Amino acid sequence: MSIFSPQGNWFRYPEGGERMWIGLALVWCIIMFIAMPFWHFFGKQNATGESYTVEARDFEERVDRFVEANQVDEIEGVPVVEVPSGGDIYLLGRMWQWEPVLKLQKGETYRLHVSSTDLQHGLSILPLNINFQVLPGYDHVITMTTTTSGTFDIICNEFCGVGHHWMTGRIIVEE
Amino acid sequence: MNSQSATVDHRICNTTGLTVFFRSEFFIKINAVMGVVFLLVGAIAAILLALTRWSAVMFLDEVWFYRILTLHGVNMLVFWIIFIEMAILYFASSTLLNTRIFSKTLAHISFVMMVVGALITNYIILDGRADVLLTSYVPLQAHPLFYVGILLFAVGALLVCFNYFATLYIAKKNKTYTGSVPLVTFAATTAAIIAVIAILHGAMALVPSFLWSVGLMAEPDAGVYRLLWWGLGHQTQQVNVAAMVGVWYFMATMTTGAKPLNETVCRGAFVLYILFINIASAHHLLVDPGVSTEWKIWNTSYAMYLAVLASMIHGYTVPASMEVAQRRKGFTKGLFGWFAKLPWKDPGFSSVALSAIIFGFIGGITGVTLGTEQINIMAHNTMRIPGHFHATVVGGTTLAFMGLCYYLVPLIFQRDFYLRSWARVQPYIFAIGITMMSLGMSLAGTYGVPRRTYDSDFTGAAIETGFDPVAHILLGVLGIGGVIAFLGMMLFIGLVVAAAFFGPPIKDRKMPTWQDEKSQKMTDDLINRGYEEEGKHYEHVKTPGTIALVLIFLLSFVIYYFANWASLADLWFLN
Ligand code: HEM
Ligand SMILES: [Cu+2]
Numbered sequence: 001m002s003i004f005s006p007q008g009n010w011f012r013y014p015e016g017g018e019r020m021w022i023g024l025a026l027v028w029c030i031i032m033f034i035a036m037p038f039w040h041f042f043g044k045q046n047a048t049g050e051s052y053t054v055e056a057r058d059f060e061e062r063v064d065r066f067v068e069a070n071q072v073d074e075i076e077g078v079p080v081v082e083v084p085s086g087g088d089i090y091l092l093g094r095m096w097q098w099e100p101v102l103k104l105q106k107g108e109t110y111r112l113h114v115s116s117t118d119l120q121h122g123l124s125i126l127p128l129n130i131n132f133q134v135l136p137g138y139d140h141v142i143t144m145t146t147t148t149s150g151t152f153d154i155i156c157n158e159f160c161g162v163g164h165h166w167m168t169g170r171i172i173v174e175e
Numbered sequence: 176m177n178s179q180s181a182t183v184d185h186r187i188c189n190t191t192g193l194t195v196f197f198r199s200e201f202f203i204k205i206n207a208v209m210g211v212v213f214l215l216v217g218a219i220a221a222i223l224l225a226l227t228r229w230s231a232v233m234f235l236d237e238v239w240f241y242r243i244l245t246l247h248g249v250n251m252l253v254f255w256i257i258f259i260e261m262a263i264l265y266f267a268s269s270t271l272l273n274t275r276i277f278s279k280t281l282a283h284i285s286f287v288m289m290v291v292g293a294l295i296t297n298y299i300i301l302d303g304r305a306d307v308l309l310t311s312y313v314p315l316q317a318h319p320l321f322y323v324g325i326l327l328f329a330v331g332a333l334l335v336c337f338n339y340f341a342t343l344y345i346a347k348k349n350k351t352y353t354g355s356v357p358l359v360t361f362a363a364t365t366a367a368i369i370a371v372i373a374i375l376h377g378a379m380a381l382v383p384s385f386l387w388s389v390g391l392m393a394e395p396d397a398g399v400y401r402l403l404w405w406g407l408g409h410q411t412q413q414v415n416v417a418a419m420v421g422v423w424y425f426m427a428t429m430t431t432g433a434k435p436l437n438e439t440v441c442r443g444a445f446v447l448y449i450l451f452i453n454i455a456s457a458h459h460l461l462v463d464p465g466v467s468t469e470w471k472i473w474n475t476s477y478a479m480y481l482a483v484l485a486s487m488i489h490g491y492t493v494p495a496s497m498e499v500a501q502r503r504k505g506f507t508k509g510l511f512g513w514f515a516k517l518p519w520k521d522p523g524f525s526s527v528a529l530s531a532i533i534f535g536f537i538g539g540i541t542g543v544t545l546g547t548e549q550i551n552i553m554a555h556n557t558m559r560i561p562g563h564f565h566a567t568v569v570g571g572t573t574l575a576f577m578g579l580c581y582y583l584v585p586l587i588f589q590r591d592f593y594l595r596s597w598a599r600v601q602p603y604i605f606a607i608g609i610t611m612m613s614l615g616m617s618l619a620g621t622y623g624v625p626r627r628t629y630d631s632d633f634t635g636a637a638i639e640t641g642f643d644p645v646a647h648i649l650l651g652v653l654g655i656g657g658v659i660a661f662l663g664m665m666l667f668i669g670l671v672v673a674a675a676f677f678g679p680p681i682k683d684r685k686m687p688t689w690q691d692e693k694s695q696k697m698t699d700d701l702i703n704r705g706y707e708e709e710g711k712h713y714e715h716v717k718t719p720g721t722i723a724l725v726l727i728f729l730l731s732f733v734i735y736y737f738a739n740w741a742s743l744a745d746l747w748f749l750n
Contacts (some may be wrong), residue, residue: 001702003425003428017495028732032736035740036472046749049463076637076638131552131554133556135465136314144747157628165631
């Protein structure tokens with residue numbers, strides 16, 4: 001009875017069905033544990049958390065320089081930059097816009113630097129449903145290879161004030 | 176006789192035979208009442224949110240959506256749940272151990288702190304000066320009173336835990352019980368220990384935020400804040416799990432006469448919670464910058480999976496103990512004859528049974544899967560997250576606590592329910608609603624629909640975007656499920672308030688049974704016999720039905736888990 005005090009020595013090893021279930025559950029837990037390091041070595045999608053400390057102003061300057069050097073167009077007042085051949089690219093999240101729009105090449109590998117100059121934001125690339133946390137003070141580096149082409153919208157999925165649901169952006173991947 | 180009865184400080188429960196001290200009874204009552212008060216606040220917020228996330232309705236405006244979201248999270252996850260847990264702590268120490276509480280003064284002080292803290296927090300949120308959501312992630316800043324309110328509440332809860340431990344100590348010292356503490360007390364102790372650790376983390380996150388909000392400290396680091404905040408946020412969920420499982424065991428005994436199959440296994444599983452859950456807050460930071468892969472894998476998997484193991488053990492032992500009880504009553508037909516004969520019309524039982532099913536099959540499976548380091552990339556901050564936790568903390572913990580209230584009111588408030596047939600359907604209404612809402616959320620999340628976002632159409636954004644029409648249909652499922660759950664919750668609140676304050680008194684009588692006389696008699700019989708036979712083996716009664724159930728569970732788990740890995744493999748390469 002769960003509401004009464006058990007008397008004497010109640011220690012007992014699990015037996016029968018109970019023991020079988022504990023064993024089975026433990027095996028499953030171990031499989032799930034191994035899956036993560038396994039995917040780290042053999043899988044292609046990992047969140048490494050690579051990041052560097054950065055001052056908001058410095059990051060903003062780096063983004064400005066990146067835009068100046070690569071801008072090709074503008075959508076709704078947001079600069080569009082084209083980087084056809086891999087390498088470092090920048091994305092700035094701030095209330096309430098992702099900048100710039102990135103025009104990338106399919107199959108290239110980019111080092112995406114993403115940070116915020118105000119609040120926390122959530123980088124969410126749709127419809128792929130790739131999501132990363134973006135924090136002020138952290139230059140979060142995501143090494144990504146664009147394996148599919150098309151237009152991918154970015155939204156913000158971390159609450160960042162009353163205009164949070166206006167915070168969008170775009171990545172265009174060309175063949 | 177007269178002068179003696181004036182000093183009598185306890186009564187003997189006519190149903191359980193337990194000694195109920197009036198003083199602890201008083202604190203059980205007032206904490207439970209406050210819990211229901213804040214549940215009502217949270218429920219009104221809930222319906223407004225459901226009707227806003229339902230993208231075809233969008234009832235609130237954006238300012239009030241985020242404000243009400245803050246209100247809902249704080250009242251539900253903090254005030255409702257923790258007040259009920261405080262009531263459970265008083266019950267599990269004083270009533271189950273047959274002792275007075277350690278300090279009445281401390282109990283009063285802590286209660287007042289918690290109520291004042293909760294009122295301050297609610298006031299400042301509704302006044303529009305704390306639109307920061309439950310997590311108040313820096314650099315988002317709330318009015319200092321927001322932090323003051325939450326800290327006051329937390330310190331109050333910490334004092335209740337202290338009072339609890341001291342009560343355990345005096346019970347032991349005064350030998351008010353023999354043998355070991357009952358399993359339910361063991362569960363409550365687990366919850367209290369984790370609560371202390373959680374509150375200390377919370378102080379480390381919120382005290383600096385408070386100092387910053389009054390200009391005495393520089394802005395805290397956003398990443399460090401998240402780490403500390405989730406030391407609070409995650410661990411309080413483990414408090415909820417431990418308390419909920421304790422309620423499962425309690426209600427299994429009360430409603431079916433079940434006895435824990437093996438005290439060693441059940442208690443061992445609680446110990447696993449204490450040992451291994453504490454570092455699992457990592458699974459909220461899986462796609463954060465600044466935390467390394469090794470740290471994340473170790474802290475989510477090694478630790479978390481032993482805690483998962485513990486939940487899987489309870490997921491077996493609770494139904495298995497019921498199966499044994501049912502078979503001992505003679506319901507031995509086939510694999511599931513015992514299952515069909517469970518007291519499904521007893522709202523105390525059905526709440527707890529549905530709680531275990533929703534918690535396990537939806538909450539547990541999604542939680543472990545979404546908390547996998549890499550799979551989290553496809554889930555972080557999407558609607559899959561509220562889809563998951565409305566199955567754990569609402570379909571699981573809240574529903575279990577509702578079931579508890581169907582016994583708490585007659586046993587502690589000593590009043591009977593009105594509209595008993597409504598009470599019998601209430602758990603089903605609530606369970607159906609919350610399951611629909613949770614599935615609607617989870618599936619919408621697979622389209623990338625974000626959580627905590629007012630407008631799923633992003634109207635007014637410079638760069639236009641939106642979702643597949645199917646995602647909007649799923650948000651409709653969320654909305655309808657939310658309305659049903661809300662109705663179920665209001666029915667619950669109406670029933671318990673009417674009973675606790677105005678119900679027909681049942682002093683000096685056995686609690687009126689929720690079951691028929693015959694089943695109640697069989698249950699009572701088992702409870703009495705179980706007490707005498709404590710420590711005996713029950714291996715002669717096998718549990719094939721439960722084995723079948725848990726195997727179905729494991730199969731669902733494995734399928735869902737690997738299906739998620741499969742869809743992860745379709746993403747861009749990320750490193
Ligand atoms: C009638 C029942 C309920 C309904 C209809 C409901 C509905 C909702 C909705 C629509 C959201 C917003 C999701 C989003 O946009 O991100 C939400 C958030 C939330 N709910 Fe509930 N809920 C209910 C009960 C509960 C209960 C009982 C609890 C806790 C015990 C709870 C805890 C939360 C939390 C913690 C959040 C997240 C707040 C945040 O993101 O800061 N809910 N709920
Ligand atoms: Cu944002």
